[in-house]
């Protein structure tokens with residue numbers, strides 16, 4: 001049985017729980033502060049706290065703030081907002097393929113997983129992707145997913161999402177890499193925690209702080225169709241949608257969300273709300289004998305034909321349902337060829353980090369079996 005549902009448990013006293021706009025409003029409540037002065041000061045605060053974050057923590061006292069040209073009037077408002085990382089590294093699990101699964105522990109003992117995925121093959125410049133979590137557990141109960149088995153335990157705050165990035169960024173820096181892409185494909189359904197995800201996106205992409213390019217961030221949903229308009233209206237991040245079946249009957253079986261938002265409703269919402277200059281990434285996990293026939297490829301091509309998109313094919317990873325297994329590589333190739341023949345732009349995503357339980361759909365299961373509740377093994381924030 002899943003743990004009881006609770007809302008945000010992290011205290012909202014951390015700097016990365018506010019955008020610069022929200023911080024500016026708080027500063028502008030001060031009697032000597034205009035809106036413009038509040039915004040200018042908020043930008044300086046972000047620059048000081050997060051502008052060189054990969055190198056370590058900023059000095060967070062009156063001297064440090066004064067050196068950063070932040071007026072003394074603002075110090076009593078700013079200093080209680082901690083800029084420190086609040087998550088500890090409970091487990092650092094490297095895979096034989098270079099992927100690293102991180103198990104992070106929050107002050108309330110909630111466990112959160114992130115995955116660092118390096119990609120060197122066939123590239124002039126090595127690239128590194130970080131897979132982020134947006135919730136502890138998940139309520140959506142997709143049949144192929146370990147996280148769904150946990151049920152939803154709680155939402156992550158914006159600062160806890162940003163902390164995953166900061167910890168991974170420091171690990172990458174120590175091994176001479178840098179993070180190039182962020183994907184919200186870890187634990188949780190981002191659209192079920194959209195307010196905090198949007199806030200985290202604003203903090204991560206703010207030019208005065210981490211300045212991560214919005215175009216290099218992808219948020220993945222299982223198809224919470226009534227949040228698609230809000231997503232497109234508030235961020236430039238890319239949208240990925242997990243389809244995983246070419247018709248409603250099979251999608252109902254694999255993904256209970258389909259009973260709430262069926263395929264026609266989902267595709268209709270994308271068509272209605274996607275801005276003219278954008279596209280979506282459809283994800284399709286291949287399960288042998290379930291959704292991988294050549295007729296299924298034809299149905300899938302038809303389904304996505306009315307949307308500007310790319311389709312990512314993902315051979316299934318071992319998950320909680322032993323009946324859901326990947327087809328052979330030859331069959332995956334046939335399926336992709338059938339899509340390509342119908343003009344669908346397709347990419348096959350090969351599994352990464354399977355041996356450490358870090359591949360798609362595997363997060364939470366392996367880690368929880370290995371790490372108890374004791375905090376002795378935790379590494380303080382990097």
Ligand code: SF4
Nearest residue numbers: 138140142145148188
């Ligand atoms: S696939 Fe995503 S939405 Fe579905 S149960 Fe897993 S984490 Fe939740």
